[in-house]
Amino acid sequence: MQDLLNSALQAIENANNSNELKEIEIKYLGKKGLITEQLKTLKDLSEEDKRTTGKAIQEIKQKFLSAYQKKASQLEIEEINSKLTAEFFDITLPRLNKINHSKKGTIHPLNQLQQQVEEIFSDMGFEIADGPEVESEYYNFEALNIPSHHPARDMQDTFFIENKADPKHGELILRTHTSPVQIRTMELKGAPLRIIVPGRVFRYEATDATHDSTFNQVEGLLIDKNIGLADLKGIMEEFLSRLFEKDITVRFRPGYFPFVEPGLELDILWQKGKNGQSDKWLEFMGAGMVHPNVLKAGGIDPENNQGWAFGFGITRLAMIKYQIADIRQIHNSDLRFLKQF
């Protein structure tokens, strides 16, 4: 019986086209096919033998069928492909009518805004730095003074990649913020540093109108000798005023981020309070003086260098600037949305 199977599989293997294959199927599984015949003999056997032999024949039939299916779909693709390649296609042939009949295309609003942000910071002497989106726990957390038991490291915030952990780097993850590029750039270039890092970040977070698992941030880092919080206020007011094309007032208030000390939140004055009502502030970003542990992790001496870092969500900024109500519009690639920009 094994021989029967082997010769059947061999025949399938050798089939050159679907007609040949069809014939093989009839030869083995047709009304008088070789496997069919075997099944017919079962009725003459004892109950016991019927069970064992029957099982064996069924197995052979299954193996035959699965080999047959595989070959059939392979042949089908080959036949389609050979039909598709039957005629010579000249990849170099010029178009006779070269008039460009395309309508004007559009640039994604997020990228338009990001370009503006990059240009403003470039004008203020900042370099644009980059880093990987697939990061290690070391760069994303440890080096940023977020030890392993910190709440931000719980499964709910971070996407983990199936990969072997590394003794230094830990698990492989999708970066949850652009801050790891602080460390990578410090390692690469040392002090002084003046960079911004715009880029995509990921959070393990259910999606709704204001939350998405993917969004963009802009990180900023300035390390030099005598840099203080007053400079952060100055740079941010200048940046925001240029971006919004009007004078913008910002305020600091305390905020907690493990990689800065003092840690701050920066708010934008959105509406001046009228008739004794309080002003309306818009929460804009987290910032602060770079924590000495972070400078050390980046190989910079915290005794002789100091500076600040900030990070804001540019996706959110785009939503504010263009009055986009639902964050899911950003990544759903709907032309009715894209064509408005």
Added chain:
Amino acid sequence: MKISINWLKNYVNIPDNTDINQLAELFTTRTAEVEEVIDLASTFDKMVVGKIEAIEPHPNADKLQITQTNVGGEILKIVCGAQNIYIGQKVAVAKNGAKVKWHGEGELVELKPTKIRGEESNGMICAASEIGLKDEEDGIMDLSNLEAEPGTSLAEALQKNDQIIDIDNKSLTHRPDLWGHYGIAREVAAITGQSLKPIELHHEYPSTETIIPVEIKAKDHCKRYLSTTIENIQVGPSPEWLKNALENTGNRSINNIVDATNFVMLELGNPLHAFDTNKIKEKIIIRTAEKGEKIETLKEGEKELDSDMLIIADKEKPLAIAGIMGGLNSGINNETTSITLEAANFDPISTRKTSVKLGIRTESVQRFEKDLDPLLAEQAFDRLVKIILDLCPSAKIVSAKNDQKNFDYQIKTVKLDLNKVRSKIGVQIESMEIEEKLKNLEFKVKKLDTHHLEVEVPSFRATKDINHQDDLIEEIARLYGYEKIPTRIPELSLTLPKPNTERLEKYSIRNILSLECGYNETLNYSFYSKKTLQNAGLEASKHLKIKNFLSEEQTHLRTTLLPNLLITAANNLKVEDGFKLFEIGRTFIYQNEYFPLEEKHLAGLLVLPKKSKMEPFYEVRDDISRLLERLRITSLKYKRAEKACSMAHPNKHAAFFDFKTQQEIVQIYELHPLIAKNFDLEKNRIACFEINYSLLHKLNRADQKYKAISKYPAVEFDISAILNNNIEYQTLESQIKNIDKNLVKSVQLFDYYKGPNINEGKISMAFKIKLQSNDRTLTDQEIKEIQQNAFQVLQKLGGEIRGL
């Protein structure tokens, strides 16, 4: 965290005329974010205590009665449907203009003068559910036990004359000292320049033996454990002040003992627990659980424990999950007469881990995980005993104060460089002012020299957030006032930033593709599903897989941008027929190293309208050729792709190839009909491109050079030929040009035909050939020679020249 202003007033002076919104604003800018100020009294607006002076039956309704209710200075006629009213009873009256919930359900409704079955009614005698004090309806509220006179505002009578500030918990992550009213009061005192009042503690304990001995086995997990036993306890409802304190801050009142433990937790920030002494077998043991050991918790049902979880147990069984939740078996109930109190300091990390593992998050966990001051446990303990003795005057402490410590408290000092303070804040703050700010926050300050201080950190700040100079700079900066920091543009050394050419080129690419070629830029997610990658014919093994994916649609990181673009195309086809899309983004390819190969790609596609007869491949090819030309990339060779990508039509694909590195940097292809079918795109013809931008960007750029314009006339002639259809046009063109590279300026195809009247396997082409010299006018002889050569070239390639 909800903080009651009335409660705070016990510890710090907040004048009655203080604008709480302003105080909240100050707290936000100095300490932590106040999310909301809630005026509890506002819900009781236009509600007062009333006294029923007379009741008569309603002439037109059996179930209604007419009352004359004194609301202080006036008597209101109010129709009432409840049966539990009597003359002389004090009740809650909602006057016209007040907002109530009818029968405790639905939206708030404003009361207006009305007639009920023909009888005038002004206001309403309320049930607790109708003014939001209870969920279920149970007759009108009887306020007769209150001392309040008729006309007293209901908020005042019910002690709801309070304002609550709700502080964002996240902004307190690093401040274990702010998890109770007393800590907040200390902060308010510091930022308003007031002093903090001490709290009353109990100090006298009998020196008798401990009734319930305590043994700490897991010393690493428990820094401190205080306990004592109090007998003659009467469990019952809490007095109004205690009930209100809890309820106004969003907690429920259970009974006097449990409420006392919660009160002190909300006051001082250290969680506490009370066990029923009679339910403890012999002793209290603080140990890690045995794997599989189970406990029936007070509120979360049965939980199976792990060997790294800390529990409070007796000789026989677990009594509580340490720092997280008590067990049902040792809880306080109305029969309890003897209680054993616990005030402890549990390890923050292990408490947090256990809480995450068991999925139980409580007020207690929230505090222990912040790393509490071990000295606070004793303060909270003495405070709890004081409150319980106040609540149960006949109760008696029968056991010594058992205090087990596994920590060695040392005063922490930090050296502070005053010039660093000024430099990092960016303000010249006077030394005196720096010292004053620190003292306001209960730091002790010693002058070392003119520029340095030695700062002693109070114990309640020492466990977590104050470790070095920068932590003190934060304290000084925020108390100084962040709003007072001026804006300044930094003085920087004159090093010019290096341009990020990769980014700059992206700007150009976006402009070329969108504005010149008509593509719309999209952004898609970086992941797709296993089904999608299979539909695109990709190998799963080259992909990075997300361990904790959010949905089945987002399990694998993309190795190419195309599959998501195809999905996008299918979605857009529902509303639009024919369009161009492109995307710039990262791809991730698994390699046998820790980090994957992460590259920047640029990909796009053209979806032809259903009726179009165009060849989409050529259009995309020309777009990409234009892009490369505009980027001045001339070093790539255009040719048939060595190995077409899995999504490519087997015949219609090409690549721009880098000879130096043997890499196909650009791929162009028509979408394979089978792949198109997988993505529901079979009705339209689609051509795609994908460019490895990381590689493309590194290529050399051609110099832009001027070519002299010839002063001599150009001559054109046409050739029409029938050719074999397996010759690439590029071959024809280059061979014709090769006849004389100086003179043949251009070869242009102007007619192309195959089909009827032309033999199978043949095509008809017509070219316009332009000749021109830079240094002379061409002679007829020269032109004729080139023409003849061109005929020969075509004939050698098997062509038949028409009209010859």
